[in-house]
Structure formats: C-alpha cells, structure tokens
Amino acid sequence: MKKLLIISLSVLTLAACSEKEAYQQTVFEQISHDPDIKSYHLDPETVTQCIVDLSSKKMPGIVPFEPMRKAAYEGYTKMIDLKKSEKPEEVLQELREYFGDAQGLADAHRNYSESYLECISTVTNRALDAQQELAGETKPEVTQ
Numbered sequence: 001m002k003k004l005l006i007i008s009l010s011v012l013t014l015a016a017c018s019e020k021e022a023y024q025q026t027v028f029e030q031i032s033h034d035p036d037i038k039s040y041h042l043d044p045e046t047v048t049q050c051i052v053d054l055s056s057k058k059m060p061g062i063v064p065f066e067p068m069r070k071a072a073y074e075g076y077t078k079m080i081d082l083k084k085s086e087k088p089e090e091v092l093q094e095l096r097e098y099f100g101d102a103q104g105l106a107d108a109h110r111n112y113s114e115s116y117l118e119c120i121s122t123v124t125n126r127a128l129d130a131q132q133e134l135a136g137e138t139k140p141e142v143t144q
Contacts, residue, residue, distance in 0.1 A: 019073035024052045026077045042123050050119035051112075058111045072108075075099055079108060 028048040031037055037044055055076065061069030075098035078091060085091045092105075099105040 019070050019077075020052070020056075023073045023077045023080075024048060026080045027051050030080055036120065040120075040124055040127070042120070042127060047119050047123050050123060051115045054119060055112050055115035058115075071098060076108060076112060079105070079112065 028044060031044045031048050031051070034044075036042075037047060056069075059069055059072040059076070061067070061072060063069065075095060078098065079095055082088055082091055082095070095105050096102055099108050
C-alpha cells in the first residue's frame with residue numbers, strides 16, 4: 001500500500017512539474033525578447049524564476065501536483081502565448097473556460113502582470129545595489 005501511494009505521488013508530482021516547466025519556459029521565452037530586460041541588462045533566468053515563483057503563490061491549489069494547480073499552469077502558459085496564436089479568439093474562449101469566466105481570466109492576467117512588474121523592479125534594484133557595492137558607494141543614511 002505504501003509503495004502504491006509513493007508511486008502515485010511521484011507520478012502526480014512529475015506531471016505537475018511538466019506543466020510548471022512549460023509555464024516557466026514560456027515565461028522565459030517572453031522575458032528573453034523583452035526590450036526592458038535587455039536594456040537594463042537583467043538576467044532573464046532570474047527574472048523568469050521570480051515571476052514563476054511569485055505568480056504561483058496566487059494560483060489556485062496548494063501544491064504543484066494538485067489538479068487545480070496543473071490546470072492553472074496550463075492556463076497561464078496559454079495566456080502568455082495568446083499573441084502567438086493563429087486563432088486568438090478561440091484561444092481566448094478556451095482561456096475563459098480554464099479560468100471559469102472572463103473575470104477569472106482577468107484576475108489571472110492581473111496576477112501575472114503584477115508579478116512581472118514586481119520582479120522587474122526587484123531584480124533591477126538588486127542589480128543597482130550590486131553596482132553601488134562594486135563601486136564602493138554607500139547609501140546615504142536617513143536621519144529623522
């Protein structure tokens with residue numbers, strides 16, 4: 001019985017990992033071609049990991065192998081790839097079904113957009129802090 005449970009959990013985890021990896025790869029492809037990432041000389045992998053981690057926190061489901069989380073990864077992947085679609089109207093309708101309705105899709109898009117902006121800001125600030133440290137600059141002290 002224990003072996004069956006372990007095998008079942010392993011299969012579910014691997015299946016969920018493939019959806020997460022597909023989502024991560026899609027985000028990476030988008031980030032790699034983003035002019036802001038290039039102009040600020042940010043590491044696309046770092047930004048991608050940040051976006052995936054942050055947006056995943058607000059996705060349905062608690063653990064990666066949960067069916068709701070698996071569907072969310074699939075939906076987010078399709079949502080990001082919508083611009084590449086040959087039939088965007090059909091994909092948009094499919095996305096509404098993935099997320100329950102138009103409001104669910106809007107919430108998912110907002111989650112992704114907020115994660116994207118927060119990660120760009122965070123990674124940019126870290127890069128600026130690292131540059132200041134390398135240059136030997138110190139931050140001015142705040143007095144009250």
